[in-house]
Amino acid sequence: MKYFFATCATFLFLTGSVFSQTKTLTHKVEKGETITQIAQKYQVTPFDIYQLNPDAQTGLRADSVLLIPAKSDGKSILTSSKPATVSTVASAAVAGTTHLVMPKETLYGIKKQYNVSEQALIEANPEILVDGLKIGMLLKIPSKGAVKDDVKVTTRKQEKAIKKAEETAVYHDVLPKETKYSISRQYGITIEQLEKLNPEVVTNLPIGYKLLIKGKRSAVIDSKVITAPTDVYKEAKTNAVVKDSVPQYIAYEVQPKETLYSLSKMFDISQRELLELNPELNAGVTIGMFIKAPTKNYVAAVEGKKEYVSLNKNIAVGKRKRLAMLLPFNVSAADEDVNASGYSRLKKDKFLNMTLDFYAGALIAIDSAKTLGLPIDVEIYDSEETKNSSNVLSLIKANNLQTANAIVGPFYQSNAEVAAQALVENNVPVVSPLSKDVGNAYPNLYQSIPNNEIVKNTMFNYMRSQNGNIMAVVDKKKESILSYLREYQPGVPLVAFKDNGSVSAESLKGMLVKGRMNYVVMETANTWMIKTTISAMLSSMSSYQLQLVILEPNETLDFEEIKFTNLTKLKLMYPSVTRDNVSPEAAIFDKNYKKINNVYPSDYATRGFDVTFDTMMRLVQNVKFEQTIKTVATDRIENKFEYYKKNDGGYTNKGVHIMYYDTDLIIKEAK
Template identity: 55%
Template sequence: MKYFFAIWIPVLLFANVIFAQETITHKVERGETITEIAKKYQVTPYDIYKLNPDAQEKLKPRMVLLIPSKVGAKVVSQSQTEITHKVLPKETLYGIEKKYNVSDADLKKANPFLETDGLQIDQILVIPSKNKKVFSSEKAVYHDVVAKETKYSIAKKYGITIAELEKKNPEIVPGLTQGSRLLIKGKPEVSQKESTATVKKYATYEVKPKETLYSLSKMFNLSQDDLVILNPELKNGVEIGMLLKVPTDKVFTNVSENKVYSDLSAKNNSGDRKKIALLLPFNVSRVEKDTVNSVVARLKKDKFLNMTLDFYSGALMAIDSAKTLGLPIDVSIFDSQETKYNSNIAAIVNDNKLQTADVVIGPFYQNNAEAAARLLTNYKVPVISPLSKDEGNPIANLYEAVPTNDFLKNKMFDFMRSKKGNILAVVDKKKGSSIQYLKQNQPDVKLVPLTDAGTLSAESLKSMLVSGKMNYVVMETGNTLMIKTTIAAMISAMSSYQVQLVILEPNETLDTDEISFANLVKLKLMYPSVSKEDNSAETNAFENKFRKINSITPSDYAVRGFDVTFDTMMRLMQNKSFEETINSTSTQQVRSKFEYYKKEGGGYANKGVYILYYDSDLTVKVAN
């Protein structure tokens, strides 16, 4: 995490950013150039000159500049009426002018800093608007990937670099897929271009009993080869419960018992700009006042701040995706300054007129999210609780994006019952809450009796197994000896019985060297989760892009930040109210499902849960 924090903490603490104002201020330091300042706030030098005409003559130390907050502190999607260009390595003024059919004089007039600073990598240039028609009318050129082609051979064929090819087709960063259609030059012919981990025009279909590759290909009107290209795991055969990726225009709609998750594409015909507010607990003032710990030391200790920054990094990727797609969305980011029992939510709502927002994401703590929802109830502004697993109170405009722990457990038991399995539970006497949960919510589950000393008898467990059906053994203990005894008893019984080990929540003891991973694989350890773990092309592409930006692998919180933020943005683009999209459409993003249901009394909660298990090939799969 070191590189990410090194990048973002200085921005949060020392850049004089005041969230949610129309402009922000920057005090010029000795030696700074207009290009460096523009890059720091992710705006163009031209944007700064428009607010600070005197800066065109000379920058002076301690000069205070007004910085437009459309990007950076207030993140705004790319304007649909202004063309900008980010300078890439090896690009020249001549090449850029030729690309956009603009004269040298006009380009320098729109970007005065070119006269003093020259052309530099990562500069954002404003392209004179009179040439927009020339740029937008450039005809798109595509290339369909065939067997044995490489990125190098394709780039060489069209006289472009691999970097240019990947920029136009970010989904190929992890690798080429035979049959893919690549954009070589121009703008895509459709209004929404698929991009890595953003808009995926696919739905997910769950394979039913007796379905074959042939019947599936006929169902979706695809060739068997095309179906395998989309789902490489089909090379090993069709299995019941497989989740297949199929084009949305091929979705088989006559199977009501199968849940199809739709990938939303933008349909905002009104052209109205949408407003999203993110309330994230940076707690900047508290960090600034900490005279004992340095920023680095605090980051090592403060897990909550780490979680916040991870979520923020994922949200920024979603915002960047919206910019790339040209979505008319303005995103304001606020420091909610929250702890479990207080926050400055009321001040943020009133001072920044969040009553006019289309959606609010955050705060993190459930009671603070509920406070925000109550303040905005009369204005019907949806408030999304993005991380809390707590059971929320019924508030009409509150949307709980993470299923509660009890909901996860209930889904696990529902799954086992759907398989007509024999369900047993090995529960440590110290796990009083688990015993109480089972007695109140799962009274039909049989508890394996323990000895007077509180230990497990292998023979007691074996005596409760049943032949001819799957025996699910739910293990609720952190005791190493009890875990080993349970596992050993189950493995010894495998020659006579079908057995599978189940846990209801993460168990740190299973990750220690004392517990054999190979045995967990043999018993196909199964558990419920709010996020899937896979190596799909889309997940890999997202992770590669995240690593490229932040120099680290995305944490679960970073992926969650992307999934919640991007899902929210796409729901705003549907020509219907946010609540209507919640009622009509379930979605699946990089790792999360969003299948909301209306709670009794009001508000919505997500029931998107995966049942995962350890497979024999040492990967984690979604259970059938």
């Protein structure tokens, strides 16, 4: 997905003639400042600032410069880039509105969109004759001197509704390093309440996002109440009728196999609305063309939850791709150890064993790519790395890896960051294959293993998606789990313990709800606590639906004292980065791997195949690597790859399996 909003400097250059007759000021953004604070400082509305600085809608950056409208005479004209057939501000219908020029737009398409003549557009925007129509131009859309029939003036009842929304709604602008937990604590609400009011932040929390804390984002449209930012109405005339007052659009690049129907479904708008936004689509949908689409719906459709698909059908032909793998064989260290034979080193060096397993799996992926005829060349280098050192920089320089299409490795997070930093200007993707560390963010760094927080969050998201009633049994010694629950799941109640350390059956049963699945999250290594928790759950199964859940691997559950049949009765469920059951694809891989290596693959070997094969398949698509990351999730032999862009930069994988013990004694994946 490519965003074509210009930077502030470019925007000022392109639109200088548009604002030549309007007095404006400039403001240098300070660290931590919000749009609301800046608007209050200059006595304008946030909407006024967004109109002159559309890129500011995605967040503010320290030291960037904003164009600020000089304070008017008290009147505020609200404008919209929606088609003229949609209700707009009554006063704007007289004074005219504006339109931000998107990629591939034409003068013909714009005049049809607003139902005005080409001559009227040129008279209102004489710079078109000098510079032509350019991306980023803010065009004045001339009015016809009268309000259309479909533009309605608010009634007294509508005015009261707007006023009430202004008075009761409370907002919070998200600052850097703030979390949902810290914000919910600040306002005395739960994270669940916060997400219910702001469904767009369920998967992430963008800096600068305006969170609704209390009340409703409401505006009166055609005698109906809809969601819309309340800030738009500050200083607005009481006779203004607003619809989509702060339009946010993206320029979306059409992908192979996409149709008008599929695009309308993706952005959750009708085909007619899509054609109104993009008149050129009347001539057909063409791969590579850019269309205008609503940002909010795109985020919900694509970034909110990606579709798991196969990449096999879209293999590009032509130029070959170059993949480099930086793996820590540490051959030089082995050469220095003159007293160690190869066998003895393998026996004692677990890190080398892990590397060789990963390498063996990667070799099968490379062989599979050759069989498929993928146009890709693979180079493998010894990264000679420890946790605090490597020869990554010298490898990049000596082998001109700036021209590579992607890098897999190194293994250690710190070394992967070194590679990403060295290649960031060339935008070469660096896939970190094994690290769970969050680390420093680089825009070209892809964390392929979900971190512990993501794994746990996925489990809770699944339970909530099933309308589950959640409670937790947590040992006081499990400080990390208690800390996690306090920060990320503060609404989950804790079951009480008795003085002897056993679980209070009365406390647990008092939290159960009929008609819903009751999920009991159990985190303890204490055998007695486990047994009493299981006993309390089993005794309640005749009246309630119950399922036992763990968030982390628990070796105590393997002890003979804990009956396996009880775990299957309670359908023990847990989140896992790898798929723990044997799929048909896994059976084929296991067989081939054993045939080559005389042993069955370890988790590292399977991961070596999954990471390498997934990276190669993304490289050879007929769109850019990053585009496949943004739009497509994949499910390999044991690992899922569902990447999302992090707030601070780079990408993280949120592909987690939800596994459970079924009553037929088979581990299955929850769907």
